[in-house]
Amino acid sequence: MSPVDAVLGRLRTASSLTIVCHDDPDPDALSAAIALELLARESGVETVDILYSGTIAHQQNRAFVDLFDVELEHYSQDRFETNDLVAFVDHSYPGRNNSVPRETDLDLVFDHHPPDRPIPADVVDVREEYGTTATILAEYFRRSRIEITPRIASALLFGIHRERLDFYNRPTDLEYEIGTYLHGRADSDLLRELYGASFLPSSVDAFANVLHNRVRRGPCLVSCIGRLENRVALAQAADFLLVIDGIETVLVCGIVRDQVFLSARTIRTDLDLSDLLERLFGDVGSAGGHEDMAGGQLPLAVIDDGATTDVELVASMRRYVEDRFFGALEHSTGKIDA
Structure with missing residues (x-):
């Protein structure tokens, strides 16, 4: 049947x-x-x-x-x-x-x-x-x-x-x-x-922060921002960053209440983002999705090493998320040019 x-x-x-x-x-x-x-x-x-x-x-x-x-x-x-x-x-x-x-x-x-x-x-x-x-x-x-x-x-x-x-x-x-x-x-x-649907003003503010905080290594971009009203803006920003000329893989993360949310995109056919995020962050949070489009969620306490301001929180998040992600990509490809 x-x-x-x-x-x-x-x-x-x-x-x-x-x-x-x-x-x-x-x-x-x-x-x-x-x-x-x-x-x-x-x-x-x-x-x-x-x-x-x-x-x-x-x-x-x-x-x-x-x-x-x-x-x-x-x-x-x-x-x-x-x-x-x-x-x-x-x-x-x-x-x-x-x-x-x-x-x-x-x-x-x-x-x-x-x-x-x-x-x-x-x-x-x-x-x-x-x-x-x-x-x-x-x-x-x-x-x-x-x-x-x-x-x-x-x-x-x-x-x-x-x-x-x-x-x-x-x-x-x-x-x-x-x-x-x-x-x-x-x-x-x-x-x-x-x-022609319009963006929420809070999403536009998040986009500005994502663009300002972006870090590029070769064809990869990572951007960690502070607190935002809704996590959907992270997915929207990841979609936007992926169409930048020369970019193949993107990770965007931000804080909503007491959680760190991750949104990743790639156009590489040899990379499984769902598997990658699960290996990197599954032991402390949750992650999953597609090979080319995935996300995750971590308790804020995982990256909070005593930060007292949002600026310090973003710095902690970058140390925890950005370094792991770039390191994993470098391992998977052999090299990421700075």
């Missing part, structure tokens, strides 16, 4: 579905969620709830939710247990980058991240060869009789664009193929409006 038949067959047995996005959902997760919602409703599912934890702070993520009228609810255990089926999109494991209890069994999982252990779900559609989860969900419309709408085509196309940095950051042939399929069915005016 094909994945499409297995998923649609399972949906036809249910009257309600809960879709869980990972924490701080991005356009890949959000577009996959509303695509699955359409598939479910067209299969006879009457109630569909989309849950998430964390925040939606990135300007394009907020615009995405508004322009596509995405109905989201903050995760609660009571809400989670309400419906017949539970599906994960763009993540695979309960308790990892989500608020779902670790021992939970799932019904459906859609993801493009490589699994590191068996996934606790009845129907699993994980395609490591795909660059986005949006690409996977788009295939369900191509391989079934369910007609894709301009809203969903636009959402999936934008999810693919953002996940692959507008086709700059290691898309697969499948993203180009599906992009062509979606392009002819998408609302171009809606996409133009989405790309």
